Amino acid sequence: MGLKNHNPLDNIQYRILDKNGIVLKEEDLPKFTDDELMYLYRTMIFSRIIDEKALSYQRQGRMLTYAPNIGQEAAQVGSAYAMEKNDWLVPAFRELGSWLVKGVPLRNIYLYWYGNEWGSYMPEGIRLLPVSVPIASQLQHATGIAMASNIKGEKDVTVAYVGDGGTSEGDFHEALNFAAVFKAPVIFVIQNNQYAISTKGSLQTASKNYALKAIAYGMPGILVDGNDIFAMYKATKTAIDRARNGEGPTLIEAYTYRLGAHTTSDDPTKYRDDSEVEEWKDKDPILRYRIYLMNKGLLTDEIDESMKKELEEEVASIFESIENKSDTEIEDIFKYHYEVMPPQLEEQLNEYKSFLEGGK
Amino acid sequence: MANTLNIVQAINQALMNEMELDNTVVVYGEDVGVEGGVFRATVELQKKFGNTRVFDSPLAESAIVGTAIGMAINGLKPVVEMQFSGFVYPAFNQIISHVARMRNRSRGRYTLPMVIRAPYGGGIRALEHHSESMEALFAHIPGLKIVIPSTPYDAKGLLIAAIRDPDPVLFWEPKRIYRAFKQEVPEEAYEIPLGKAKIIDEGTDITIVTWGAMVRDVQKAAEMVKAKGIKPEIIDLRTIAPMDRDSFVESVKKTGRILVVHEAPKTLGVGAEIISIVNEKAFLYLEAPPTRLTGFDTTFPLPRGEQHYIPSPERIAKTIEDVVNY
Structure with missing residues (x-):
C-alpha cells in the first residue's frame, strides 16, 4: 500500500526496501542521485562508527555514560534527510544520525557525552536544540517553535523526536494536542525501539501501535518500517511537505530496534533474549541498504572498507582532540544563567576563585 | 498623560x-x-x-x-x-x-x-x-x-x-x-528595573522587608506603631529573585533590627534567606533577633479560615513592637 491510503489502524508498516535490499515499491522510491545515495550510506556508517568507538572509549574509562544508536540509523538519517536547512530539529537524546545530517560537528557530540556543556553550543546556522533529558518534555518546545513559524508567517518546519516510552508522558499528549489545534508545522517522530530502558512496549500502551494515536488528535499517523531508510525519508518528506503547505502536524512511528544497550550503564541481557536480538540483527538497516547499493553497482567491498577506515581515523582524531583537554572553565559554570550575572552569583564565583588562589 | x-x-x-x-x-x-x-x-x-x-x-x-x-x-x-x-x-x-x-x-x-x-x-x-x-x-x-x-x-x-x-x-x-x-x-511605556527593591517608608528603628499584598498591611501596621513612637523603615522587595540584598543589609546597618513579613509558609521561605543574608552581612549591627512573621506551615485554609492565615496589620504591629522592645 502507498502512503496516500496509509491507515495506521491497519497496523501495516510502510516499507519501500525490504530486509534483503529488494525494492518493493518502485513508484515510491525517492529520486536520489548517486551522490545522495552514497551520502546516506556514509552517514549511517559514520553514526555506527561514532557509537562503536564511543562504547570502546567508555569501556577503557576514557568516556562517560553514552547512549548508542546502533540499529536505529535509518530511522534517524532517513527522517532528518527530508528536512531543509532552515527547518528545526528538536531531539530527545538518541538521534545521532539526525544530528550528523543536520551538520552538527562530531566534536560537539563527543564533547557533550564527554561532560562539557559546550557540546550543546550549536554552531550558528544549525537549527537544532540541545539534548533534552526529561522524557518527552522537548515535544512541547517543538510545537512552540512551529507555532512561532506560523505566527511569523515563516515556512520552516520542525521535526521532533521521542521514544516509545516517551509516548506515555503527559507532555506527549499536550504537545500533539496543541500542535493539531493550532495546525503547527511540526512532525513528531517516535523511534519505537521496543524498549524504554528495560520496559517493553506492551507496558507503555494498549494500542496496536503508536502511530494510530494520531487519529484521536486529528492528525495523520504513519507507521513506518524504521529500518528502511527510503520509507523513513519518504514518510517524513510527505509529512514535511504537508506541514509546509499549512496542513499541520503528522505523527510518524519508526518501528525499529535498539541493538545495543539503553546506555553504557545498562545490561540488556537482563530483560531480553539473545534470540530476539539476533532476529533484529538480520533486519539491520545498514545491512539491507548496503545490499541495495551493491546491487546498484554503487558500492563495493573495497569502497566500503576504505570508507570505514577513513571514518574511523576521523572519529579517533576528533576524540583525541577533546580528550583530557575539555575541563569546564569555572567562569562558564556561572556565566550562562542570566545575560547579566546577579551580584549573588558573582560573589559566589569570586569567593571560590579566591579560595582556589589560596586567598582568604 | x-x-x-x-x-x-x-x-x-x-x-x-x-x-x-x-x-x-x-x-x-x-x-x-x-x-x-x-x-x-x-x-x-x-x-x-x-x-x-x-x-x-x-x-x-x-x-x-x-x-x-x-x-x-x-x-x-x-x-x-x-x-x-x-x-x-x-x-x-x-x-x-x-x-x-x-x-x-x-x-x-x-x-x-x-x-x-x-x-x-x-x-x-x-x-x-x-x-x-x-x-x-x-x-x-x-x-x-x-x-x-x-x-x-x-x-x-x-x-x-x-x-x-x-x-x-x-x-x-x-x-x-x-x-x-x-x-x-x-499612559506610555516605562520600565522599573528588575532586581531593585524600594524603600517605601524611611525609618530608624526597624527594617521591615515585605512584598506583594503584604506591603499594604505592613503600611497599616507601621501607622499603628508610629503612634507609639516607633519609626519603621519599610522595604518593598519587588523582585524576589535575584534579590536586592544591599537594600535591606544597608537598612539593617542603620536600624539594627529586621522583620520579614510574607504570606507564604515560614519554613524555608524567602524570609529565611533574607535573614541569613542579614546574619552574614550585618551581624554585628543587630540589636534584636532577626524575625519572621509569615503564613503558617499549613495548607492555605478555605475561605472560612483564611482570616487566620494571612498576618493581619494588628499582628504585624505587635511583632514590630516585640522586636523593637527586645
Whole structure:
C-alpha cells in the first residue's frame, strides 16, 4: 500500500526496501542521485562508527555514560534527510544520525557525552536544540517553535523526536494536542525501539501501535518500517511537505530496534533474549541498504572498507582532540544563567576563585 | 498623560503598550483571548491585536509554558498566563528543567525572553489551590527571576521590564489587591528595573522587608506603631529573585533590627534567606533577633479560615513592637 491510503489502524508498516535490499515499491522510491545515495550510506556508517568507538572509549574509562544508536540509523538519517536547512530539529537524546545530517560537528557530540556543556553550543546556522533529558518534555518546545513559524508567517518546519516510552508522558499528549489545534508545522517522530530502558512496549500502551494515536488528535499517523531508510525519508518528506503547505502536524512511528544497550550503564541481557536480538540483527538497516547499493553497482567491498577506515581515523582524531583537554572553565559554570550575572552569583564565583588562589 | 489605574488595569496597559511597540510579543493562556482572562488582565488585547498574537489555548499548563519556550527560541516574546499560581505545578517540569536552564545548557545560544504571569496569594475567598504563595519554590531555582509588584505604578513598570528582559521572568500578581486602590500611572511605556527593591517608608528603628499584598498591611501596621513612637523603615522587595540584598543589609546597618513579613509558609521561605543574608552581612549591627512573621506551615485554609492565615496589620504591629522592645 502507498502512503496516500496509509491507515495506521491497519497496523501495516510502510516499507519501500525490504530486509534483503529488494525494492518493493518502485513508484515510491525517492529520486536520489548517486551522490545522495552514497551520502546516506556514509552517514549511517559514520553514526555506527561514532557509537562503536564511543562504547570502546567508555569501556577503557576514557568516556562517560553514552547512549548508542546502533540499529536505529535509518530511522534517524532517513527522517532528518527530508528536512531543509532552515527547518528545526528538536531531539530527545538518541538521534545521532539526525544530528550528523543536520551538520552538527562530531566534536560537539563527543564533547557533550564527554561532560562539557559546550557540546550543546550549536554552531550558528544549525537549527537544532540541545539534548533534552526529561522524557518527552522537548515535544512541547517543538510545537512552540512551529507555532512561532506560523505566527511569523515563516515556512520552516520542525521535526521532533521521542521514544516509545516517551509516548506515555503527559507532555506527549499536550504537545500533539496543541500542535493539531493550532495546525503547527511540526512532525513528531517516535523511534519505537521496543524498549524504554528495560520496559517493553506492551507496558507503555494498549494500542496496536503508536502511530494510530494520531487519529484521536486529528492528525495523520504513519507507521513506518524504521529500518528502511527510503520509507523513513519518504514518510517524513510527505509529512514535511504537508506541514509546509499549512496542513499541520503528522505523527510518524519508526518501528525499529535498539541493538545495543539503553546506555553504557545498562545490561540488556537482563530483560531480553539473545534470540530476539539476533532476529533484529538480520533486519539491520545498514545491512539491507548496503545490499541495495551493491546491487546498484554503487558500492563495493573495497569502497566500503576504505570508507570505514577513513571514518574511523576521523572519529579517533576528533576524540583525541577533546580528550583530557575539555575541563569546564569555572567562569562558564556561572556565566550562562542570566545575560547579566546577579551580584549573588558573582560573589559566589569570586569567593571560590579566591579560595582556589589560596586567598582568604 | 497619566490615568488613574488599579493593578489589574495597569497590567493590562503594560501589555497593550508592549504589544504595540514590539510585534514579537504574543499573549496566550487559558481564557485570555475572547474573555480577556478570569481577572480581565488581558481584556481588549485580542480585539486590538488579533487572534494570531492573542489567543486562548487548550487547558494544559505544561504545554502553555513548554510551547512558550519554543516560541522564545524561535524569535518571539511570549507572555503566557497561568490562570492561578496554584495551577502552575503541571508546568513545573518545563519551568525547572527547561525555562531555567536553556541559556546555560546551550551556553547562551538559546535564550528565553518570556514571561509567565499568574495571579498569586490569598484573601479573595476562593476555592482550594487559588490562594497560595509559593514564590520560594521558584526563587530556589538557578536561572529564574521572580517578580511580585505591590502597586499599579510598579506593576506596569515591572511587567514592561520583565517583557523586555532577555531572560525568563515569573511575574506573580497579588490578586488580593488587584482592585484595592488606584494610582496615577503614565499612559506610555516605562520600565522599573528588575532586581531593585524600594524603600517605601524611611525609618530608624526597624527594617521591615515585605512584598506583594503584604506591603499594604505592613503600611497599616507601621501607622499603628508610629503612634507609639516607633519609626519603621519599610522595604518593598519587588523582585524576589535575584534579590536586592544591599537594600535591606544597608537598612539593617542603620536600624539594627529586621522583620520579614510574607504570606507564604515560614519554613524555608524567602524570609529565611533574607535573614541569613542579614546574619552574614550585618551581624554585628543587630540589636534584636532577626524575625519572621509569615503564613503558617499549613495548607492555605478555605475561605472560612483564611482570616487566620494571612498576618493581619494588628499582628504585624505587635511583632514590630516585640522586636523593637527586645
